[in-house]
Amino acid sequence: MDAVSRIEQTLSAALANGEVAGCPPRLAAALRYAVFPGGARIRPRLCLAVATACGGGNDTGIADAAAASIELLHCASLVHDDLPCFDDAAIRRGKPSVHRAYDERLAVLAGDALIVLAFEVLARAAANAPQRLGPLVMTISKAVGMPSGIVAGQAWECEPRVGLADYHRAKTGALFAAATVAGAAAAGVDAEPWRELGERLGEAYQVADDIRDVAADPQELGKPIGQDAILGRPSAARELGLQGAIARLKQLVNGAIASIPACPGAEELKAHIVMEAQGLLPKELARRAA
């Protein structure tokens, strides 16, 4: 089965465990709505690519669970970031955001339930390999919680003074770093050396996101463009100009590839990352940059 099918199937199975008699049906529906149809599933595909490169891609479902866990947390953060008290986003992935499609209460609860599910899916999958569960739970906690996970990243938006590096590292980098570290941990190899790759890719993704926000087709993007300027958020595309930002993206991707630790599947992983990076740019820009 290809990586995307494995991810979709693991996510669906994780949700199905909660969709049983006695569950509140609107919350169940909101959870599935928040997860499907997905975006590009960049983080879980990166996680599986690393697990495979480390030789553990077919191992006992733990790699699939790690990938799904990271995507569930990403979905949770989108649902909560879209809330009226934050971005008040009406549209996400080309359809109404969860609080618009359901209501604000269900959006708060859906985010909470997705965070819980991210840990549950790991514990289920690790039943036969208990020694891998601790490192995975620690990796995931670090990516989401205090002091520098995605929740901390979002919290920088509530501070009078924002450390920009801290903000980006936490808001975007943390979950990419978790994707590479968890992929290696799921494969049972020494995982920390994989953090740098994730951090660099997270930074690259942030630059690409800034580029898309100024240069994408809203239809292709699935949400409105120009939000960074409207919301006064820092943006590489505005600071460096469009061409400067594209050059910076290339530099970051090359640095990421150079940081890949020695592993059996390094070449395939490099190819995966190059292909992914091309996919990060709006189609028209990617064509011109190629």
Place this chain on the structure above:
Amino acid sequence: MDAVSRIEQTLSAALANGEVAGCPPRLAAALRYAVFPGGARIRPRLCLAVATACGGGNDTGIADAAAASIELLHCASLVHDDLPCFDDAAIRRGKPSVHRAYDERLAVLAGDALIVLAFEVLARAAANAPQRLGPLVMTISKAVGMPSGIVAGQAWECEPRVGLADYHRAKTGALFAAATVAGAAAAGVDAEPWRELGERLGEAYQVADDIRDVAADPQELGKPIGQDAILGRPSAARELGLQGAIARLKQLVNGAIASIPACPGAEELKAHIVMEAQGLLPKELARRAA
């Protein structure tokens, strides 16, 4: 060290892991504000009492971590339940609720971060006993997530039709059941037989909560009374009358005690539960009921 000191110390140490350079300071402050000073810490004390009764009360910090995890989740649920889109509560534990003291965004994020921390504290403590982590993570996930954890319980408030038994079992019973099951799991004994005790105590607590809402001194309670009637919530005290509700509470506590599985410390555990049950009633009522 007594149980309360162990709990307070474990909670404080868990928060301290996130209070480091590079963390967003207002979120760090909101987290500590949400956890300290605590309420009665009923659930974590129950968890420790069960772990001790099972012979594992002094074991390697896992029992302390399980107790802290349950209290962190309880605090998270209070912060999110108090949000404007739910109860819009101004006061909690005798001081402004988190969204009033900080803001709504930090209240959403504080709840999220506390959920994550509840899992992190388990993974840290289980580093030397990895085989106990999986059952603990599964127990905690079940208590909080879908289909019948406290998040699902809160979600019943968003449904057009509410299954009252499902609602109470999830909203209150789930975390009490987790307290007894996690206490046993932390002690390394067969944990599922302990679920009934927690469920019965959860039901007793719910009845006591309904009694306090009609009969307590708001000063003693730390929040306004009469909320069930105002918010149209079901209430044993309104359905059975005050004396009927007190009789029901006694019956539930006796049933809980009768359900305690065979264990080395059964007598001390019974004494703990009897004393706790007396503490659940407003002081004046407890004096008259005794």
